[in-house]
Amino acid sequence: MDSITKAASIIIALGADVSSEIFKYLRDDEIEELSIQISKMDSITPQQSQEIMNEFYEQCVQQKVIAEGGESYAKDVLLKAFGKERAGEVMERINKNGRQVAFEFLKKVDYKTILMMIQNEHPQTIALVLSYTAPEVASKILAELPPNLQVSVFQRIANLDRTSPEVIKVVENIMLKKLGSMASVDMAEVGGIKYLAEVMNNVDMKTEKYIFDEISGTTPELVEEIRKRMFVFEDITRLDNMEIQAFIRECDTKDLTIALKTASQEISDAIFGNMSQRQQETIKTDMQYLHNIRMSDVEEAQQRIIAVIRRLEEQGTIVISKGEKDAIIE
Template identity: 45%
Template structure:
């Protein structure tokens, strides 16, 4: 690698992984997407003669970024700037924060992480539903779910819908809302922005509310926008989530399942899902099912998805009937 040539971000990542060694690198790989792993692997394989000096430089830069991020997490950008300036001087601290801003995004309303749900609720409950939806879409899903649960019942579905259909929001609008809430909470905030809202956002929020609130919101949405409500329901629980059920609930679901659906659904399931299913049936039934899956010929993906959807529908029906319980962030613990 030419010493004078400026390294790209992917090259730096590849050098860092090489420097960390195979054990640590493999752990990092597990946190990446398949596409990211592919890009990094190709880059690593193309590297030649990386000098110790180059490795030290990349590791040092990574350490500085991690250090700056640590201070931001503890007290925001202003706090990080003060600490880094005292430790490394103004010039070096400025460089570190610039590198951090180039590699990391600090979400709007990040300051709200230090406020509890009750405080935020107090300040936003009388705002316009669109403003409330904007704030909730940026909060931690569990905290957003707690706040949504405490809002008036007649506004919950409207706010949930607004989060689900939210697309890009003007940075000026975000900044204005952010500054108002920031003043009320007397906290610090960054000017970096990222995308918020969408179906996945409201799904995460609803997974943090209690079952009663979720049902009220989805039932109301079902009247206002049936297609959206069904889309949200489908994403609230997917086949792979079956592992979160307790053993008795899984056994109850298995009794309701068509054997062909079960066989097809497990064809491409993860090892964790297969193990969870097999351990909740008799040894003989588990062995037979495993053999049938192994002997199964080519199957269309559409058929597998349909079988998994049928099983998810059974789980939903049993939950609605109160025969099984899906653990949710806002639910009380049942013993």
Template identity: 45%
Template sequence: MAGKSTFTGKQKAAVLLIAMGTEVSANVFKHMTEQEIEEMTLAISNARNVNTDLTKQVIEEFYQTALAQEYISQGGIGYAKQILEKALGAQQANDVIQKLTSTLQVRPFDFMRKSDPQQILNFLQNEHPQTIALVLSYLTPEQAAAVLSSLPIESQADVARRIAQMDRTSPEIISQVERILEKKISSSSVNQDYTQTGGIGSIVNVLNGVDRTTEKNILDQLEEADPDLAEEIKKRMFVFEDIIILDDRAIQRVIRESENEDLLLAMRTASDEVKDLLFRNMSERMAASFKEEMEYMGPVRLHDVEEAQTRVVNTIRKLEDAGEIVIARGQGDDVIV
């Protein structure tokens, strides 16, 4: 068999499974897909004349990688690198970390995703808004929402705007920011490719997790600074299909406040779940009338359907702004009243 340096990942796995024996290997196979089992069976059948030294090298590499993964889970990549450098030397430690991070596809600021939002706030609150926006765009929406809600009111909209307008960030900038924050939290992460960061979708996920007061403050300020951006964010924050998160009382109120023609058009492309929900909250006569009209409705432009859905969504947001319905947000126990 070829030397270890020319091994593929499957060949190394085959050598490892052979070394572990049939019983252990059989347990490993239980966690594989059918395709993976077929590929590994083929690799094992082709693994002939594997000498002892080669087997030891593969086992040692597996052991080092497993240790590195454990260290990363305990304290991040920076911590893992420090431990491995002491045990293996700088070059070998770097090789292990590179192989592992390429496999795990470790994202920048991974170490912060293990931190409490209040801790993250303490680390970031004195940083430049662009730095805060960069870090928040890599956190989970729940973490980012908690941090954004805790920032000073005057800076919330600025950070939200920067997240929304962020596109691609070079690995050099990401690494530089991480090195600065490394003084507060031991971590280091380098991504070889330009990384998709932030954007409208990112800030929408964050704002969907903040409280209504924070959301309104941010959107109000954005409307003054950048009306088009604010409008685009609002369009994506609550779409027509999200109507399923409202309770029956709220749905009935939306039906009463919406034009029948808008509802009829809006339901044209709606899921069966949404249609059933709306029909269930209409009077029998209204539901029967809608079903009949939908059955005989001719072709309509998708643009007209989307505009009708937007008008219904705007009605929902107006009712929420007036405090007449509540849209559940985040991970709390909000209910519709």
């Protein structure tokens, strides 16, 4: 049975009310084609209808083609078509099958092997594969790619959003044919700014500088957004006492007061422990009178402090540990 006949069968099974809503989202030529096919269909056996609806339901669940409602909506479709008992049987069978995580095998492969697998692939393929690896693994691979390829892959990771199961399967088979066919994969959110920030937190300073210098020429706003997320307020505990004292001297006292309002005990201890007694008392007193403050104000104050830390890092005053720590020569 061809796809148009299956579509017409689903429309018939859903009934006139639901079908009229579906037609609102179709092009005129699609409505015409479906209407003609429906008019030609004299009858369809219960078995055929059941098979078509089973197939439709499985696709809805496995690929999440329904933007809102997802599995719940697909369940409603099946309930309307076959009733509660039969719908329950099909849903139970589908759910038992489960779905594997894409590129699961990469967890058992060292980064050198992954690098050999992808280094001659298209940058888009490399970006997809790296997006399924841990940030520390991706950072090592990124650092060993040719400089021009680093930039291309970096930009493509930033633009990754959702990748279809079909594309993922193709790339999986290219990367590791021995695994054969894997289970269906949900539309997966991969890559993006947050992921790149985690990757860049783990690359060495030379690689970071090269990539950011290159990207800044074309998309400076991307670099700025990634930098904002690279060092978070909680990472202050990674700094030593002298470095904490250095950024405290550069920060506005008001920002410190607001930022510490929701800070963990560990961060508060680290910052207060590097202040003079007088400054501690001033800020703690101000915090007592700080009421009804918006979370957005706290986050903005923390971002301003982070900006100071990043500026001091660029000046060489502060060294933010990245990836594996270098040996310190005393």
